[in-house]
Amino acid sequence: MSKLFQYAGIAASVVLIAFGIGAAVIGLNGRDRVSTELAREQIVGTPDSSIPGQLVNTGSEAQAFAKTIRKHTLESTGGLTYAKMDRFLDENGKPTSDESKAAINPASGKPVENGLRNLWVTSTALTTALNTAYFAESMATFVMVMGFALLLTGIGFLVLTLRLLGAPSATKQAVERAPSPAPKPAIGAA
Numbered sequence: 001m002s003k004l005f006q007y008a009g010i011a012a013s014v015v016l017i018a019f020g021i022g023a024a025v026i027g028l029n030g031r032d033r034v035s036t037e038l039a040r041e042q043i044v045g046t047p048d049s050s051i052p053g054q055l056v057n058t059g060s061e062a063q064a065f066a067k068t069i070r071k072h073t074l075e076s077t078g079g080l081t082y083a084k085m086d087r088f089l090d091e092n093g094k095p096t097s098d099e100s101k102a103a104i105n106p107a108s109g110k111p112v113e114n115g116l117r118n119l120w121v122t123s124t125a126l127t128t129a130l131n132t133a134y135f136a137e138s139m140a141t142f143v144m145v146m147g148f149a150l151l152l153t154g155i156g157f158l159v160l161t162l163r164l165l166g167a168p169s170a171t172k173q174a175v176e177r178a179p180s181p182a183p184k185p186a187i188g189a190a
Contacts, residue, residue, distance in 0.1 A: 006165050013158035020151025027144030034059055034137045046072075056130075059137025066130035073123040082120035089114055 038057045045051035045061070049068035056065050077085065086095035088102035089112045096102055102111035 009161035016154025023147030030140030
């Protein structure tokens with residue numbers, strides 16, 4: 001085996017080990033960042049959530065709380081989503097999409113907006129942020145696992161490379177240490 005291939009095998013192993021360590025560290029850092037940022041917001045699960053009274057500081061807790069926010073928003077809007085709601089309120093407080101039928105805000109002189117639609121905008125922003133935290137934590141976990149896989153692969157290739165490099169000399173040493181065979185008796189000798 002040429003020296004180039006020998007050193008290339010070692011170099012490839014070292015690169016895999018380095019990338020593995022780097023990916024594992026980045027993944028650990030990502031999970032920590034998600035947890036820290038979520039905890040900083042001091043979100044606590046509501047009594048009717050799947051995490052009542054619990055601080056939301058993991059991706060899975062963030063996802064659970066996002067589901068609770070959506071449930072509360074649907075309850076507030078009578079089951080209507082943003083796209084199914086009218087844009088304005090009329091003089092009687094009933095929803096309408098016709099701007100000419102909308103009540104006028106005396107302070108601004110503009111049509112009165114349907115506040116429940118604005119609730120959906122806020123709800124969507126919050127649930128998107130919480131679901132993004134869940135996704136980020138999941139990706140960080142994936143990166144960690146891939147990092148460990150690269151690390152183990154690099155170690156495995158290094159062991160194989162070193163074993164192959166040492167194999168010819170080990171075989172040579174085994175041959176040198178072997179006892180010499182006894183001379184064979186000549187045929188017909190008595």
